[in-house]
Amino acid sequence: MTLYEAELVVERRESVADGVLSLTLRHPLGEELPSWEAGAHIDVVLRPDLERQYSLCGDPADRRAWRVAVLREPDGRGGSAYVHGQLSQGDKVRVRGPRNHFALKPAPRYRFVAGGIGITPILPMLAAAEEAGAEWTLLYGGRTRESMAFTEELGRYGDRVRIAPQDESGLLDLASVLDGVPEGTLVYSCGPGALLDAVEERCPAGVLHVERFQPKAQEAGGNTEFEVVLERSGQTLTVPSDASVLDTVRAAGVEVLFSCTEGTCGTCETDVLEGTPDHRDSVLTDEEREAGETMLICVSRCLGKRLVLDL
Structure with a gap:
């Protein structure tokens, strides 16, 4: 599949929380951008040697603007520091996408759990669930109320949204939203790894959908040599x-x-024509892994001696 790729202009740059910048990107000629659905992200090439993925968190109906939000991470790998310190309004960045490995599946009920900047892919999901007439709630945590982005926007949903800063109420009360959920409920969660691990422990198979910003810890295992055929x-x-x-x-x-x-962004996902992948990514669902039709070639390997890839 050929992805859209273009130079977009940073039309707007605004602080939406302590340490969080929202960027609105538009085509320099005002052209429409590709359509997208809740859960999608884009690749942003900040410099030739610096590329990052950010979740789209604006309105999918607005075809002339894409919005992302970026948390400044002092101990990060340089992307957030560049956005916060060097990327200015009016600058151009090369953007590729959108991709969606975190799509919102139809369901009568949803439970959303977000931590920190993990609110970004969840935000358009709430609007989609609302439009579909589904029953839903959101539990949203962060270090402090001031560090939590888009709380004003969330205010329109009333008591279906619970804002729970850690300095006010401690760790998120996951039991209150995840224990005893009715059959047919889907859970969507995004945030720090420790939060996602805790959510996973409370959700039965097939119910939970997560998006990770950091790779999930993998069981230690020896790597073996294998053959790969590029068809x-x-x-x-x-x-x-x-x-x-x-x-x-x-x-x-x-x-x-x-x-x-690291197996978290999905950019290198490749079709598998023959062979059985040894999946080590943090992107594919259990069903996708079982099907074995694609793999993330940056981290995943082969369970046998030979793979045939569509490359």
């Missing part, structure tokens, strides 16, 4: 135990899209 390129390569499929493919001169190299 379209006509190459057969050996992936050594100390290198990824992505590293091996790029070293052979095959151009592939990639970004995080």
Whole structure:
């Protein structure tokens, strides 16, 4: 699939919470942008060597603007520092997408749980659930009330939204929203890894959908060498135990899209034509892993001796 890619202008840059900037991006000629649905994200190329993924958190009906929000992370890898310190209103950035690995599935009821900047993909989900006439609630936590973005926007939903800053009410009371939920309820959660792990412990299989900003801890396991056949390129390569499929493919001169190299963004998702992937990503659902039709080649490997990829 060919993704939309264009230079967009930072039309607006505003603080929406302590340490959180909201950016509104538009086409310089006013052209419409591709449609998107709740849960989608875009790749933003801040510099040739600095690319990050941000969830779209605006109105999907507005085809002329994309909104993202960026938390400044002092100990991050440089993306948030660049956005907060160097990216100015009127600047242009190359944007690619949108992609959606966190799509909102139809359901009569939803329970949303967000932590910190994890509110960004959840925000348009609330509007979509509202439009669909579904029953829903949101539990939203953060360090302090001042650090929690978009609380004013959330005010329109009344008591279906519970704002719970940690300095006021402690850790999120997950039991109050996740225990004993009616059959047919889906749970969507985004936030820090510790929060998502706690949510996972309370949700039965098939109910929970999460989006992680950091890779989920994987069980330690030895890597073995295997063969990868690139169907379209006509190459057969050996992936050594100390290198990824992505590293091996790029070293052979095959151009592939990639970004995080941690298995969290989904940029390098590749179709599997033959073989059984050893999934080590934090993106694919259990159903997608079981199907084995795609894999994230930056972290995932092979359970056998050979994979055939659509590359």
